[in-house]
Amino acid sequence: MGAINTASLPDIVFMLLFFFMTTTVMKEVNLMITVKVPDATEARKLEKKSLVSYIYMGQPLRSFQKMYGTEPRIQLNDQFKNVVDIVDFIAQERDAMDENDRNKMTVSLKIDSDIRMGTVIDVKQSLRRAQALKISYSARKVEEL
């Protein structure tokens, strides 16, 4: 009985490798806050990730609390920002998009469920000012609440 021929093993592994390489989306942001989005039964999938911009809100992580305190903060890309910066952020994101896709832009709000609505209202008002009207309240899809 001869040894099993493993010559095709690299080929198989490479195939798997290419599959994962093409499907991988690298994590874009390093979250500096804790975001536990609420549950919802009616949550729908967000199509086309390239058209989606993200706004994160939540309490800073332990390691950042010395510098930034425990008050909820807004995170855009990799930095803590204020409500007033959102208009600029949206403009930037929109500029980076293909011209035909600009009106399909969606803003996904990833907000911790313990946040008070006051700040959320402020964010929504700046989004309206920035003409980014399509939003999605990020929520975890569950069958039963």
Added chain:
Amino acid sequence: MGKRELSPINAGSMADIAFLLLIFFLITTTMDVDTGLQRRLPRLPDEDQQEDSSDKIKERNVFVVLVNKHDELLVESKPMDVHQLRQKAKEFIANPNNAENLPEKEIKELPYFGSVYITKNPVISLTNDRGTSYGMYIRVQNELVAAKQELRDDISIQQFGVKFDELTESQMDAVKNYYPSVLSEAEPKNIGGK
């Protein structure tokens, strides 16, 4: 130069290298999909034409939902548990018994349905305190969206035999006209402190 015998490259370690790369990508892959409640914000009102349209809507056509900073609900001036909200909202949108205090109805021509007796633009208005928790806000939104979705599913099954999501585009439009999307994000009033 003397010709040397060309020995084949040892490819035995190729698999190892590929495996290493494979494992790296396996670990970094995030397959999670983003899900959420998709909504459309209203445009900012122009400076010169402020709140003239809001007064014209009759009281019976508006379903007022208030959430306070203790996450308690007040629906049509009555305290309510969030579990009852879906049923109440469905009743409001459809007004099956043509009740006095629920939205007016009218006869309308719709494709696929013919002439139907349906409610005339009912509006659900959701107002919250600045101190309401986001979790509660989404909970309420979810119930209201669910109410609309359930009504649409019901009528789709009754008319076409399938759920709303499986209809064709023109059928969807007809159903959307039957039960229009009614949730209005009210102009925020700054009620309550932080």
